Amino acid sequence: MSGATPRPPSRRTRMSRAARERQMLDVAEQVFGEHGYQAASMDEIAERCGVSKPMLYEYFGSKDGLLVACVTRSKAELLDVTQKAMAAATTPEDILWRGMVAYFSFIDSHSKSFAMLLREPTAATPQTAEAVEATRRQQSTLIAGVLATFAPSAPADVIEAYTQIIMGASERMALWQTSRPDVSAEDAARYMTDFCRQGLSPYLTPAPPRPCAEAPREPR
Amino acid sequence: MSGATPRPPSRRTRMSRAARERQMLDVAEQVFGEHGYQAASMDEIAERCGVSKPMLYEYFGSKDGLLVACVTRSKAELLDVTQKAMAAATTPEDILWRGMVAYFSFIDSHSKSFAMLLREPTAATPQTAEAVEATRRQQSTLIAGVLATFAPSAPADVIEAYTQIIMGASERMALWQTSRPDVSAEDAARYMTDFCRQGLSPYLTPAPPRPCAEAPREPR
DNA sequence: CGCGTAACCTACTGGGAGTAAGTTACCCGG
DNA sequence: CCGGGTAACTTACTCCCAGTAGGTTACGCG
Numbered sequence A, B: 001m002s003g004a005t006p007r008p009p010s011r012r013t014r015m016s017r018a019a020r021e022r023q024m025l026d027v028a029e030q031v032f033g034e035h036g037y038q039a040a041s042m043d044e045i046a047e048r049c050g051v052s053k054p055m056l057y058e059y060f061g062s063k064d065g066l067l068v069a070c071v072t073r074s075k076a077e078l079l080d081v082t083q084k085a086m087a088a089a090t091t092p093e094d095i096l097w098r099g100m101v102a103y104f105s106f107i108d109s110h111s112k113s114f115a116m117l118l119r120e121p122t123a124a125t126p127q128t129a130e131a132v133e134a135t136r137r138q139q140s141t142l143i144a145g146v147l148a149t150f151a152p153s154a155p156a157d158v159i160e161a162y163t164q165i166i167m168g169a170s171e172r173m174a175l176w177q178t179s180r181p182d183v184s185a186e187d188a189a190r191y192m193t194d195f196c197r198q199g200l201s202p203y204l205t206p207a208p209p210r211p212c213a214e215a216p217r218e219p220r
Numbered sequence C: 001c002g003c004g005t006a007a008c009c010t011a012c013t014g015g016g017a018g019t020a021a022g023t024t025a026c027c028c029g030g
Numbered sequence D: 001c002c003g004g005g006t007a008a009c010t011t012a013c014t015c016c017c018a019g020t021a022g023g024t025t026a027c028g029c030g
Helices: A017-035 A042-049 A053-060 A063-087 A092-109 A111-119 A126-150 A156-178 A185-198 B017-035 B042-049 B053-060 B063-087 B092-109 B111-119 B126-150 B156-178 B185-198
Strands: none
Touching: A017 A042, A017 A053, A017 A063, A017 A111, A042 A053, A042 A063, A053 A063, A063 A092, A063 A111, A063 A126, A092 A126, A092 A156, A092 A185, A126 A156, A156 A185, A156 B156, A156 B185, A185 B156, B017 B042, B017 B053, B017 B063, B017 B111, B042 B053, B042 B063, B053 B063, B063 B092, B063 B111, B063 B126, B092 B126, B092 B156, B092 B185, B126 B156, B156 B185
16 A cells, blocks of 8 residues: 555545545535534535545435435444344343444444434435435334334234334434433433333332223223 | 416505514415425515515524524414413323323424424524424423422433433324324324333233343333 | 605625536556 | 556536615605
């Protein structure tokens, strides 16, 4: 590697497409994370790559395409991490626990950029929204699978609803965790698994004024 | 156009500031809801108001300011609706139930624009993010209050975490509900309250392989 | 009736997304 | 070593839209 010396100025290093794309995704993820999608400019991303703007368009088509590519890469990484974590589990509860820890750890390490993804989905075109939604679907499938194992007696609509609940709760929890440095990924995972397992019941008063007959009825 | 306009040419009605502002907010809420924040153009909003763009800037300062004003108005409305609903309740469970129904009903009726708010928070400036976050804080306060009543024995960190969980779950549930016409606001509320009350425990297998000693530990 | 002011306008600037068309460096077969 | 083909890269634009400067009209009111 004679010319691979890390010198930013003067000498422009010409890169292979694959390498340049990877670098662009790294830079884009960072810039999007710093300013948010809308405020990030393609010129800035190009400049930080040491390259001119049309290259970005050559490789990713549009600003939106660049975001989609970032999302897609993260999605793959997240899926990989969570699946690997869950594969090591034995009981359903353990699956849930390990999955949650993996999820919160992942977001913890990618916090800035991933928080952006969670809050800024529909940036411009439906394309982006679709990519983010695809990530959710992927996670949903995973969760729904766990739920089905966890609760084989639950009807489909309840599984679906609870999957959504868990998705939303996890995302909010992740966002909250990034703003609370004293809350570790394990803490977040524990809150989630505890809540999923029993809800509020551990804290209910021992003699609750809860006539089950007239309460908003049981899940059918 | 060839003069086929349904309204007479001199119809340019001059309005009081208050009335015009209200109209602008109505139109903006609709346009933002239709296209999303980023894709919505100030020119279109102005045109639909039958007014020119600088008027919008005169009254709201910026595109962002307009969004913030929309959010603020919706926030007040939502708070009003949920508080009124909860005031009529008797037991803590009833509070939760009524609050949830009110929340989902509100979003159901404002679906397009409110879904936009839920998914598109950090549009441009921190100002907008702040306004949306303020709405969340308001709701969080409400929820945390209910939780404290519901579960007086729960420690503060659990209350905080569970509040976030419920917030996130509700938002996701609301989004899901808008895409599922067969799910009513009451259905959504029922899923939520059931999950909050007991989590997954009703569906757990009667003889669960759950050694509590090594399981991710209980909420402290 | 005229005068102050608030509602409203036309016509512009500026910045960033996206593009057309040209230039340079690297690889590879003679 | 040498051309030439192609992939990496550039300059220099266009267009669209947020935001603005400054002027114009209509309404209330003394």
